[in-house]
Amino acid sequence: MDTAATFDRILVVATRQIGDVLLTTPLVRAARRRWPRARIEVLGFQGTLGMLAGNPDVDATIELPARLGWRGGIAAFRRLWRRYDLALITDVGDRAHALGWVAARQRSGIVAPDESGTPWKRRLLDHAVIAAGDRGIVHTVVEKHALLAPWLDASNPVPPVTAPAAVPLPPELASVLRPGAVVVHAPSMWSYKQWPIEHYADLVRGLIAQGRQVVLTGSSSARDQECIAPLRAMGTAPDLVDTSGQLGFGQIVTLLRQAALYVGPDTSVSHLAAATGVPVVALFGPSNPMRWAPWPAVTEQPINWVQSGGTQGNGNVTVLQARLPCVPCGRAGCEDHRASRADCLPLITPDRVLAEVDRLAPRPSAPA
Template sequence: MKDRITQTGVWHACVVVGLAGLGFFTPFSSAGVAFALALIVVLAFWPARRLWREAPWNEPVMAVGLGLFAYIVIQTLVTGGNSASSRQAISQYQELLLAPILYSVLRDARRRQVLMLSLFAGAVALALMVWAAPLHPELQAMIFKRRISAGFALAVCAFLVVMRAKDTPQPWPARVVAAFLAFTVLFGLDGRTGQLLVIVLAVLTVWLHSTRRVRWVASLAGLLVVLALAWTSGTVGSRMKETLSMSPGGDETVVTSTGIRVELMRVALALAQRYGVAGAGYGNYTQVHAQMADEIYRTPVEGANVNWMRSTNPHNEYFMQLIGGGIVGAALFIAWLAAAFRAALRAPPAIGVQLGAVVVAFAIGCLFNSLLLDFIEGHFYMALVACLLAQARATRHGDTDEVRSVLIIATRQIGDVLLTTPLIRAARRRWPDARIDVIGFAGTLGMLRNNADINGYFETPAKSGWRDARSLASRLWRRYDLALVTDPGDRAHLLGWIAAPQRAGIVPAAGRSNWVKRVLLRHTVVAAGDQGTVHVTAEKQSLIAPWLDESSVRADVIAPPPRDLPGDIAAALQPGAVVVHAPSMWPYKQWPVAHFEELVKALLAMGRQVVLTGSAGARDKECIAPLLTLAPAPQLLDVSGQLDFNQLVAVLQRAALYIGPDTSVSHLAAATGVPVIAIFGPTNPMRWAPWPAKSNASEIFERSTLVQRIGNVTLLQSDLPCVPCGKAGCEDHRQSRSDCLVAIGPDRVLEQVRLVLAR
């Protein structure tokens, strides 16, 4: 234990060093950022399960970013092959891949604080270098070369410093620092992107610091003040003059920076028309740009014009994505920005404002520069978005993973839905104040109606069209903190991903989509399968194991509360009645109807009232029909198709005994506490036996025993050597026969009936 604590302390210290280096060097040093990120990446994967456990790809912004990166990789390799230029083009978008890693590392509040403080320190150091640059020619050349990235970083940092100090007891020192950074952008740097962002963010700052009554007036006044201040700046004035009197280009030999931008835009527009659908490939931009420039200008132009004739990017990230990746690349890039802005809208206000401003600043900057392509700007944005998203998540959910809403996904048959109630009860005990909803197929949630542990229900068709699926997705989208997926199917896991950022789910032991499900889940439970030894109630309940302190929880199946019976049925029901449920949904689980006839005759001969249950479906009616002629009412009382599950519970609670096959009503009967005789065929009872009411969780049915009794449940099986095979009958399909069920004669069941009734 001491060694583990020591290792954790060393790991944390190394991460802090990496984050401090990343924050400090991000505004101005590519080499410093590279070394710091290398350290962070190594630590994030040490041990390997650490990053897997954090699952940062569950955050939508990170997921879309990874999708964009995957598309860039595929598009680049397809269009350019595995060449050096292709690999270099892919490497230029590495921040999309690094962002989820940094997001997972920044889940700790202390690390986020280290990154932000180091970032602000780096911004101040950069501003000081700007003012010291005239004293050192090499430093002056470096600052001029990086004036765009420096202006972008200083403008954004100035805004963040002010906003993070807004509610502190002493905000003025931070405001002085922010003013110094903004002043540096306006008066010390020759970069229009940073100057524009200072004006926009300054107005936003005034808006956010003003009361509602004077907000518009104060913002307008703030805009005028900033514009007046900028007008006194020599750098802003020269840039403005250049913009208003730019040279036209063409064959001119002297072209201003603005003129070059216009010519680059002209070439980019032509390229977008040609390659905007499929894309030219991210590694091919230099080549296609040169070709298009030659076509536009007819002959190569020498001198200053070479800046737009031979360019590696269009100095506009939107055009870069459209030309390099086509409409798909541009759509993914815009979706990536939109996902971050949507996260800002959903974040707590103090964090949402900062994140939203960072996204807007980046989106504006991308109009004039290829910011995602550029190393410093791209990594600066990546670090801020990862940090602010991690802070938003911690603020919204709490650093202890507080859960305020839970969705249980139980998209299976009626019996499976009932067997989720131990999980639902455990979730309610763990989060007593949380909202707990359940989603299931239409017609299957009756077993859960009026369950005190459940707040709401979603019903969805078992087979739904595109319109229904889209409507359901919009209703569920990130509405919950946690989704518990009890169905191993792909559709259930997709619903879980839509509904919540955190998910625990059951996956099959084997499946082609398992790797995707495991990646998307915070906690994975592998289904034991039909031949497994873990009962499904315990398996489902283990979904919340990461959130529980105790090692085991009592797994009670919760029957729905009883409801008043129809008057005629209530009057006809006699004390000591035996409830017989003859139908099974599938023929391979069906105990022969002829055996049920013999059983019902014997029960009637014993003087017992027999109550026949079932649904109003055609199959149930077909199974029950031969039994209806055995005696008149009320000695033989048919209630099939007349009761809901709550009323059926009322019948079972007044009965002396229940007899039925492997079906959902048998599980319901066991949960009510009535003595149950369950007739099992090929199904493995260790997995699917009716769970006894108020049973000890350590008790479990065995695989193959002629008669087993635990609590109020007596389970009968055949003595055939293949029992239980775990298959769908002898022919392994739902319409199959099951010889093991035929082999269980009525006399064996009657023997247990007499023993149970005698007790």
């Protein structure tokens, strides 16, 4: 392998969820710095690439259906065949590696250590990064950055996560926002990451009692709306403002940059909040912070998460966990499936979160 190689066309294969796409942006930034004149494109599934809107390091995005089928596969093959000099494959999945092989003459990819299909993937790669797994000690941002190891000096720091370009808020929302607002994101995609809604209700009630404005975020999906509906009863505008289903990612960036603090679970919006620089309180259950803690926007020291710290912080991000010997288990909850319960999450009490908010964000002054 030519470690001094110059690549003119680079494809980043990011075929996972929205949050995973956002966490590829340090890799993309590092590739841009290494090859400033290259054309860099990102391939992902439809509906997942919105986090890259306005990203100055991305020249184009390619969206593919999550289910290609035979016809879609043949069309993708024809569209991608050897268009690129280098493919950076950020997902261990079979399809991601097949697409990378089709697209580029040289390939650097992440492979699972114990997966039965790994040998054929390794044979297709010029450089392989072994995935640490959910109980591992390497953060996913660092792992993705390691795809460039053959071409970077070992001392090169990992760049920050790049948030989407900010977009103005709707005028009716901008007019009611107060300085010092706290953004609360209640919904989680999976049950095993869901902090109890009754805890969120107590949190929202407590924040309003402290004189803080609370802004709720979430999507228009049925699950998100089910989570948010009970919280709407905790107050009225302008003390409580529900923006769920109304904002794009660029508008959420604007909202977060105006806020005093953000509270949310292990989800894509928490990663987005961390990237904006707002103080973040992230509520973690089974997930391993060493792998999945939101990546801080600014830090004066190396980012050093531990698997179980109770309360730990780096830069603008604070992670709260229950103090149990099994935390984090790195599994999909206690029953290890997406609809599983996670007994650790209810043990993070609303009072504990309120105390952390008080520590990180002074209460607003009472009106004269």
